[in-house]
Amino acid sequence: MKPIDILNKHDMKRTSCREGIIEVVMTASQALSENEIRERLAGNYDRTTFYRSFKTLEEHNIIHKIVVNNQLVKYALNNSVTHKNEHTHFFCNKCQSVKCMDDVPVQKYQLPDGYSDNKTEVLIKGTCANCKTEE
Amino acid sequence: MKPIDILNKHDMKRTSCREGIIEVVMTASQALSENEIRERLAGNYDRTTFYRSFKTLEEHNIIHKIVVNNQLVKYALNNSVTHKNEHTHFFCNKCQSVKCMDDVPVQKYQLPDGYSDNKTEVLIKGTCANCKTEE
């Protein structure tokens, strides 16, 4: 499916910024930060526009946000797989990359009485396959 | 163990700010934000001092940081239990509280070849027991 189709499907206006963001995260093999997305984008957009676009795209369940820490936020496309099962995220301490582990589902946690869970976020930190081989 | 003993054990200078922070997180039943800690503290300290104290205390494994999102960070004491097993954190969407779930250990995740994990962070979002009963 092309970026335009995705926007149409969600009844969203087809603007070059949105289309570009979707295009970039779609072709990326990893989650990308705002800056990484900007670098790969043809046009130049204001940060405000980015923030608003990310927010809108997230609200429409087209992308999701991964908060590594309070200084590093990345975005990735929601594909049909990740949309069904919650997946874990992997953060490489060396190259700072974030990857959606579509094949590593979030496990179920048994909470004490009275607690109800809505969403469980799992961030696994370590060394990725790329950095491992470079050692 | 008292705050002073903890500082001594880690060869850290015994300052009123550090002592106060430890005292507060020690007696708290939940993780606390910088502001929540400030409110409960006798003396008045500069934000800079807080940031540096948190950083130092974290480096010495006395407290740990819980990043809920890029706008909300909380701190909690490392007790002997949590220091041994990694534990999960619970965030209540209603009252915004964060609790260390010492009885809910982090599960093991099987990663693809080449990946090695170092630390796994689990943040469960939902409704806490308090907010549940108030519905």
Next chain:
DNA sequence: CTGTGTGCAAACACTTTGCAGGTGT
């Protein structure tokens, strides 16, 4: 006394908001 912690000022980064003007449908 010496090294380290603290307070203050400033700078920097991230994020949000208001408003005017431009663009998609």
Next chain:
DNA sequence: ACACCTGCAAAGTGTTTGCACACAG
């Protein structure tokens, strides 16, 4: 034409750094 998206400016918040002074050991 109308709704909504974008860019710019500004403000609010979170965080870091440099420097002078204070304090613990």
